[in-house]
Amino acid sequence: MNKERFTALALVVAATACWATSGILIHFVSNGSGISPVGLAFYRDLGTFTALLVGLGITRPRFLLVRRRDLPWLAAMGAISIGFFHVMWNMAVLLNGASIATVIQSNAPIFVTVMAWLLWREPLTARKLSAIALAFAGTVLIARLDRLQNMHISTLGLGVGLLSAIFYGTFSLFGKKLRGTYDSWTILLYIFGFATLVLAPTQIGQPLPWPLAPKVLVSFAALVFLPTILGFGLYTNGLGRLQASVASITATTEIPFAALMAYFLLSERLDGWQILGAALVVGGVVLISLPRRRRARRRAPADLPAEESVPVNPESSS
Secondary structure, eight states: OOHHHHHHHHHHHHHHHHHHHHHHHHHHHHHHHOOOHHHHHHHHHHHHHHHHHHHHHHHOGGGGOOOGGGHHHHHHIIIIIIIIHHHHHHHHHHHHOHHHHHHHHTTHHHHHHHHHHHHHOOOOOHHHHHHHHHHHHHHHHHHTTTOGGGOSSOHHHHHHHHHHHHHHHHHHHHHHHHBTTBOHHHHHHHHHHHHHHHHGGGGTTOOOOOSOOHHHHHHHHHHIIIIIIIHHHHHHHHHTTSOHHHHHHHHTTHHHHHHHHHHHHHOOOOOHHHHHHHHHHHHHHHHHHSOOOOOOOOOOOTTOOGGGGSOOOGGGOO
């Protein structure tokens, strides 16, 4: 493994370690302040937007400019992929616990596959269907639907967790439209800004969550900078040096990171069936992320069309 590839993989793993702290920090902020999931989503997005606006305005002012025709896409991405997602994610963590919420959210690549088939008629291959089956079976085991009389999470918790995964999955769908047009920091700035605008009406008439204990303020600041700004920054940096499929597979390390942190900091436990379910979800994501195996190259005749000798693009074969 060359040095550049190793560095890129290390950046992605570091990003997932940052993301894994999200559930823990949400738990600390919510319990310490009593703020609602919607309120926490609003202030998290507002804090992230403010930090990005100040930081980019000082260091990279050219990143603040976008074309007017792209604003609807940025607005939709901010509202759905960030605003609605953060509300569902906060609720999922509070209802299910940090580790289980993270595992259920790992179904996002599966939902992206289904939505891409519905929206863009991308083919549903046997491998994709197998990955969907693995992820579904894993989610059933995580939720312990085999023990209806003593479920570990409620039907509401499972539904909220799956909605969180769906909203998170739309990030890739909108990102496909905007990727390559703007720097990733520009996209993050605008989508967090629009997410703040979408959630702002929910805070009308709501008391300000103030004053807060110093520990809660530290946890909130960490929530803004660690899993949000630093996590996305590290992942974007690593993604620029890796194939998307490789980065996606590596990003599944968020699941064990989240489980370990929840174990040591929140005393959460996953039983044997739930661990097996987590493995099935990871297996589904890995299966759908792997590039299609190319057929053995045969000696081509002289009149072979040029496009038949072009290597398969791994990003279009999942």
